[in-house]
Amino acid sequence: MATIYDVARRAKVSTATVSKVLSNTPYVSDTTKERVLEAVQELSYSPRLAARSLSGNRTFVIGLAIPYAPDYLFNDPFLLQVIRGVEEIANERDYNLLFSTALRSNPQSAYNRLLQHGYVDGVITLETAVGSEPSRKLEASGIARVTIGYPVSLDAAPNRLANAIHCDDYRGALEATQHLLALGHRHIGLISGPANFMMAIDERLRGYRDGLQAYNSPFQPELVAYGDFTLESGYSAAQKLLPLSPTAIFSFNDRMAMGAMRYAREVGLSVPDQLSLVGFDDVDLAKATEPGLTTVRQPAVNLGQIAAQKLLSLIAHESEAFDEVVLPVELIIRGSTRSVAS
Amino acid sequence: MATIYDVARRAKVSTATVSKVLSNTPYVSDTTKERVLEAVQELSYSPRLAARSLSGNRTFVIGLAIPYAPDYLFNDPFLLQVIRGVEEIANERDYNLLFSTALRSNPQSAYNRLLQHGYVDGVITLETAVGSEPSRKLEASGIARVTIGYPVSLDAAPNRLANAIHCDDYRGALEATQHLLALGHRHIGLISGPANFMMAIDERLRGYRDGLQAYNSPFQPELVAYGDFTLESGYSAAQKLLPLSPTAIFSFNDRMAMGAMRYAREVGLSVPDQLSLVGFDDVDLAKATEPGLTTVRQPAVNLGQIAAQKLLSLIAHESEAFDEVVLPVELIIRGSTRSVAS
DNA sequence: CTGAAAGCGCTTACAG
DNA sequence: CTGAAAGCGCTTACAG
Numbered sequence: 001m002a003t004i005y006d007v008a009r010r011a012k013v014s015t016a017t018v019s020k021v022l023s024n025t026p027y028v029s030d031t032t033k034e035r036v037l038e039a040v041q042e043l044s045y046s047p048r049l050a051a052r053s054l055s056g057n058r059t060f061v062i063g064l065a066i067p068y069a070p071d072y073l074f075n076d077p078f079l080l081q082v083i084r085g086v087e088e089i090a091n092e093r094d095y096n097l098l099f100s101t102a103l104r105s106n107p108q109s110a111y112n113r114l115l116q117h118g119y120v121d122g123v124i125t126l127e128t129a130v131g132s133e134p135s136r137k138l139e140a141s142g143i144a145r146v147t148i149g150y151p152v153s154l155d156a157a158p159n160r161l162a163n164a165i166h167c168d169d170y171r172g173a174l175e176a177t178q179h180l181l182a183l184g185h186r187h188i189g190l191i192s193g194p195a196n197f198m199m200a201i202d203e204r205l206r207g208y209r210d211g212l213q214a215y216n217s218p219f220q221p222e223l224v225a226y227g228d229f230t231l232e233s234g235y236s237a238a239q240k241l242l243p244l245s246p247t248a249i250f251s252f253n254d255r256m257a258m259g260a261m262r263y264a265r266e267v268g269l270s271v272p273d274q275l276s277l278v279g280f281d282d283v284d285l286a287k288a289t290e291p292g293l294t295t296v297r298q299p300a301v302n303l304g305q306i307a308a309q310k311l312l313s314l315i316a317h318e319s320e321a322f323d324e325v326v327l328p329v330e331l332i333i334r335g336s337t338r339s340v341a342s
Numbered sequence: 343m344a345t346i347y348d349v350a351r352r353a354k355v356s357t358a359t360v361s362k363v364l365s366n367t368p369y370v371s372d373t374t375k376e377r378v379l380e381a382v383q384e385l386s387y388s389p390r391l392a393a394r395s396l397s398g399n400r401t402f403v404i405g406l407a408i409p410y411a412p413d414y415l416f417n418d419p420f421l422l423q424v425i426r427g428v429e430e431i432a433n434e435r436d437y438n439l440l441f442s443t444a445l446r447s448n449p450q451s452a453y454n455r456l457l458q459h460g461y462v463d464g465v466i467t468l469e470t471a472v473g474s475e476p477s478r479k480l481e482a483s484g485i486a487r488v489t490i491g492y493p494v495s496l497d498a499a500p501n502r503l504a505n506a507i508h509c510d511d512y513r514g515a516l517e518a519t520q521h522l523l524a525l526g527h528r529h530i531g532l533i534s535g536p537a538n539f540m541m542a543i544d545e546r547l548r549g550y551r552d553g554l555q556a557y558n559s560p561f562q563p564e565l566v567a568y569g570d571f572t573l574e575s576g577y578s579a580a581q582k583l584l585p586l587s588p589t590a591i592f593s594f595n596d597r598m599a600m601g602a603m604r605y606a607r608e609v610g611l612s613v614p615d616q617l618s619l620v621g622f623d624d625v626d627l628a629k630a631t632e633p634g635l636t637t638v639r640q641p642a643v644n645l646g647q648i649a650a651q652k653l654l655s656l657i658a659h660e661s662e663a664f665d666e667v668v669l670p671v672e673l674i675i676r677g678s679t680r681s682v683a684s
Numbered sequence: 685c686t687g688a689a690a691g692c693g694c695t696t697a698c699a700g
Numbered sequence: 701c702t703g704a705a706a707g708c709g710c711t712t713a714c715a716g
Contacts, residue, residue, distance in 0.1 A: 084415075087443055
């Protein structure tokens with residue numbers, strides 16, 4: 001593989017000049033520029049990024065730190081669409097994505113491995129469990145960072161800007177709940193995500209409660225079941241909830257809603273005639289079930305795209321740090337909800 | 343961030359010694375080793391990979407070159423499970439994955455971008471379209487490489503070993519076809535992938551034809567429709583095939599089979615009573631449809647794992663280049679197939 | 685067993 | 701506008 005020396009020799013200039021031409025520095029005469037570019041062509045030269053990186057320049061790599069184990073990640077359609085958005089932007093801008101998932105036993109390992117490399121221009125992180133502080137090291141490293149999730153207050157740096165991007169979980173849950181209430185439902189079961197896991201879950205819970213309150217409908221803790229976002233956990237949650245005879249169930253993601261739908265069907269409950277069902281995310285399959293799933297659409301791809309765009313402009317110093325960006329959600333009404341049987 | 347000089351100073355040794363300790367070279371006295379390790383701890387030092395890379399050592403990064411655009415990739419459950427397998431192994435061995443997808447207009451871009459970096463210990467590629475030679479540059483670079491797919495004969499290096507890993511597509515298609523034939527079906531529609539796209543498709547076609555032949559059932563070209571592996575294309579293919587009154591359809595992946603199932607249902611054909619359906623892959627959802635989908639299971643995760651393992655041992659010079667590894671497939675019989683209505 | 689020195693391939697002040 | 705030289709942080713013969 002050709003090096004910058006080969007190019008310099010061929011173009012009869014110094015390596016410094018080659019470097020300048022390649023980085024588009026002004027003040028290089030057109031004729032030498034031309035000669036250099038020609039040599040670059042002929043040798044099909046491209047600079048080794050490791051060398052660039054070492055001498056303090058960009059690496060054209062952004063890290064993606066994912067505090068989940070691969071088997072979890074690759075079965076979560078929502079997260080995958082977020083990552084797709086990131087990859088789309090990276091791809092367009094000729095950046096590569098350095099992927100770092102976590103060991104099952106240690107969510108933080110995703111961050112640590114990435115940092116060790118010291119080889120990325122910036123990092124996109126997914127928010128980790130409430131209360132943990134994965135980014136302390138990251139913060140200390142001073143590397144550009146954007147989080148997909150909610151701002152976390154860091155003891156170490158209470159005033160720093162979080163660069164956080166997330167959807168309007170509160171409003172999504174509020175609207176979903178009010179949709180059911182407007183249909184006359186008063187016994188609304190809830191399938192939540194793990195307690196104390198992520199801010200998004202807390203926000204959705206808040207939306208659910210505020211929705212009930214707006215209709216003067218009491219919050220009933222026994223109507224809340226906790227899943228882990230898998231279809232199976234939605235199935236189990238439905239097993240717990242249905243004996244309490246809710247007329248509707250609101251689930252914090254679509255997969256769990258589908259699990260609940262399956263269980264309902266197995267015990268002979270018709271959706272939506274005897275049970276209304278609302279999900280969250282609007283994954284691809286939500287419109288493929290029978291009936292289609294009413295759900296709160298999150299702009300997943302867009303979330304990833306915006307995170308990547310923000311990160312790239314932070315890296316390029318084209319924009320300033322920010323605290324948070326909130327993306328709107330949208331209630332998508334399909335066949336799985338209907339007014340309560342009278 | 344601490345450098346090797348900081349560590350050397352603190353441990354009162356040379357940087358050479360630090361380097362040796364860190365790379366586990368023998369012939370370092372236990373006491374200095376201990377002192378160095380201590381300093382490493384105290385400074386929480388980790389070597390910058392860019393520097394390592396430059397001085398000719400490992401980068402602990404493997405490249406994953408995917409000749410598809412992100413929107414395609416992230417909607418293909420089979421490919422995602424393959425990648426999951428790769429990531430699992432990488433993760434375990436403390437390797438990172440450098441992701442490179444293609445621009446829509448140019449599948450090769452995935453390879454080129456990766457190569458430019460010159461920053462990976464090895465590359466895993468997905469087989470590209472039959473006839474194209476994406477790996478010429480890669481081959482020239484001499485970098486370790488494993489392909490998920492079939493060996494492609496390279497004009498440039500006709501005798502090189504391909505390091506290719508794939509499933510036994512021929513046998514899978516053969517068994518699927520014979521399963522239908524054994525159930526009495528004689529009009530078996532086929533939903534293929536794009537023609538001249540990948541060896542796997544050719545092999546499955548061969549399996550289908552040989553299956554028919556074994557039952558003295560003629561191959562009828564008009565019963566073959568071509569899709570692009572999306573559910574929608576399976577739906578369209580069924581639109582074309584059903585007017586020809588096949589009693590069964592064999593689809594080259596599960597998503598297209600599900601599309602066909604949807605169309606069949608829309609036109610009032612019951613599966614499996616009036617139409618038997620067989621897929622390929624056994625994605626997660628194949629068991630979730632109603633009825634469950636009979637399909638040819640490919641060990642997707644395993645495919646990725648083995649590719650990663652092979653690559654890592656090639657990198658470590660623990661094993662030799664190979665031509666191909668073929669993984670067995672398994673016919674999974676569920677509710678979507680039944681003997682032909684008499 | 686340990687260390688001085690060269691080298692990996694770039695970029696960036698700095699001088700001209 | 702151009703180039704000589706130092707430096708980025710490591711590793712690896714080589715000498716001791």
